[in-house]
Amino acid sequence: MxxxxxxxxxxxxxxxxxxxxxxxxxxLERWIAAWTQDRxxxxxxxxxxxxxxLFGLGQPLADGLKFIFKEENTPAQVDxxxxxxxxxVILTAALAIFAAIPFGSVLPKDLGIEGVEQxxxxxxxxxxxxxxxxxxxxxxxAVYGVILGxxxxxxxxxFLGGLRSSAQLIAYELPLGLGLLGVVLMSGSLRLENVIDQxxxxxxxxxxxxxxxxxxxxxxxxxxxxxxxxxxxECEQELVGGxxxxxxxxxxxxxxxxxxxxxxxxAFLIVILFFGGWHFWGLTGSSKDEVTWFEAIMRVLVLQxxxxxxxxxxxxxxxxxxxxxxxxxxxxxxxxxxxxxxxNLAAVAVLVEFGWDKAENKLGFSPVWAMAAMWGIAIxxxxxxxxxxxLQTDNRPRLEAISE
Amino acid sequence: MRADDPNVKWIExxxxxxxxxxxxxxxxxxxxxxxxxxxxxxxxVSFPEVRHQPGNPLIYRGVHRLNKDEHGRVKCxxxxxxxxxxxxxxxxxxxxxxxxxxxxKYPESFTIDExxxxxxxxxxxxxxxxxxxxxxxxxxxxxxxxxxxxxxxxLLSVFDMTKDAEPMKSIQYGGTL
Numbered sequence: 406m407x408x409x410x411x412x413x414x415x416x417x418x419x420x421x422x423x424x425x426x427x428x429x430x431x432x433l434e435r436w437i438a439a440w441t442q443d444r445x446x447x448x449x450x451x452x453x454x455x456x457x458x459l460f461g462l463g464q465p466l467a468d469g470l471k472f473i474f475k476e477e478n479t480p481a482q483v484d485x486x487x488x489x490x491x492x493x494v495i496l497t498a499a500l501a502i503f504a505a506i507p508f509g510s511v512l513p514k515d516l517g518i519e520g521v522e523q524x525x526x527x528x529x530x531x532x533x534x535x536x537x538x539x540x541x542x543x544x545x546x547a548v549y550g551v552i553l554g555x556x557x558x559x560x561x562x563x564f565l566g567g568l569r570s571s572a573q574l575i576a577y578e579l580p581l582g583l584g585l586l587g588v589v590l591m592s593g594s595l596r597l598e599n600v601i602d603q604x605x606x607x608x609x610x611x612x613x614x615x616x617x618x619x620x621x622x623x624x625x626x627x628x629x630x631x632x633x634x635x636x637x638x639e640c641e642q643e644l645v646g647g648x649x650x651x652x653x654x655x656x657x658x659x660x661x662x663x664x665x666x667x668x669x670x671x672a673f674l675i676v677i678l679f680f681g682g683w684h685f686w687g688l689t690g691s692s693k694d695e696v697t698w699f700e701a702i703m704r705v706l707v708l709q710x711x712x713x714x715x716x717x718x719x720x721x722x723x724x725x726x727x728x729x730x731x732x733x734x735x736x737x738x739x740x741x742x743x744x745x746x747x748x749n750l751a752a753v754a755v756l757v758e759f760g761w762d763k764a765e766n767k768l769g770f771s772p773v774w775a776m777a778a779m780w781g782i783a784i785x786x787x788x789x790x791x792x793x794x795x796l797q798t799d800n801r802p803r804l805e806a807i808s809e
Numbered sequence: 810m811r812a813d814d815p816n817v818k819w820i821e822x823x824x825x826x827x828x829x830x831x832x833x834x835x836x837x838x839x840x841x842x843x844x845x846x847x848x849x850x851x852x853x854v855s856f857p858e859v860r861h862q863p864g865n866p867l868i869y870r871g872v873h874r875l876n877k878d879e880h881g882r883v884k885c886x887x888x889x890x891x892x893x894x895x896x897x898x899x900x901x902x903x904x905x906x907x908x909x910x911x912x913x914k915y916p917e918s919f920t921i922d923e924x925x926x927x928x929x930x931x932x933x934x935x936x937x938x939x940x941x942x943x944x945x946x947x948x949x950x951x952x953x954x955x956x957x958x959x960x961x962x963x964l965l966s967v968f969d970m971t972k973d974a975e976p977m978k979s980i981q982y983g984g985t986l
Binding site (some may be wrong): 437439440442443444550620660721722725726780785788790791792795796 | 825827829830831832836839840842843844846847849850851852855867875899
């Protein structure tokens, strides 16, 4: 009974927090977009019927109200069932992912709640042995929502958008998985908590040890979240629109929320897998389940702070770099990221096999040397990839191909 | 267009150096540029509180006004030159015989459909007596279409509103008065 109540409280926290976060991330994105373009951004909507503006923090409420009162338009000749299901699929999958993602570490034992003996893990489904696989399986389901939305719309723009997005999302599953595998090898577990614990116990974040894996994962995470420079699924500015061209009102909002939730998922995964999760040297302690209140609160704050930093990076990236052309996008996935991921995997396998973090390892080097070796490999591998598959490609029509 | 058309000039793209091919240094450059703009000066004007000032009000083309002469009478002589010059046909004048001895005609009614006006300033150029001018008022709004059709009284009241801030252009540039 207690566990059910605890789980329900955590689910309520998670869903409420995520929905609010998604709404306010839209505001943050608009602010950052404005600031990078030397504008001010939304700053007017505050408390209704008063003069209090509150820096525009009422904007998400106004946006939500606007979406509620917008016309729910269903075009003629669409496949009504699939058309309605598509946003539900994509949003459900995006929300369900967070069951396995810890939003803190653990609460101290002296909680004072009757009947709760175990320390409460700050995760809806703690100690989930296949957590990482679960997260990846669910985030792959997003592809179905995209394809369904594109197909059911009965519009060639949506259909092409859906095809484009599904090709991209599926292509980037592989670098994503390869970037992740190194981390899994390193921690020897598919539990997200164990990945964090491993980094906390050694004090070395995976980012420092696996630079290639990190870059591969981040690039693939950008593509999976369909953010610039890989936002070909939506292409707000240049193309007609993506798979959700025909959607309006609440159903469009569901797509957009799901997009933001993907970004949050990606940020959480990047932080947990590569930035040490809740670990910060000297602040959060390194014990797994024994924490003081200070450490417990610091862990939540450190984790959320890191996630926010990654999200801000996501948003800055949107205004920094130009979009990839589709062939370049595919080149990057198959010719650059995939080999790099394999190189990373092999290097990590060697490190783990010879016990890099043990004092008397078989190779006879310290963790610092392991780190230096990995960075050396990273630079060499990246240079080779850059020389042999430069991302700049010639898009002129080939004359010899035409004359034949 | 054929690719081997001799009229098509294909431009060689500049060759990328190693840093360009490695992509990461350029990514860092782009990110730094963006990040620098996060904290720069902002160019937004918060409109109702802060009102943007057009650079030179004498050459700005905003809402029209009908000028008055020193006796407070409308300067217009109902010659129809502005209505003829107007490419949007938004000026409508009814000219009748003038009660004053210094001119033959004056406009009994003078309306401008501000919804049709394209603010090209041709009326201003055409007017031989500098009766019609464009002011620097730019927040031209109304709650109905009828409200946006300015009659003679309204155009004259625009003159009363702006005569201190914007003197008649002819005075400054030595035109007719």
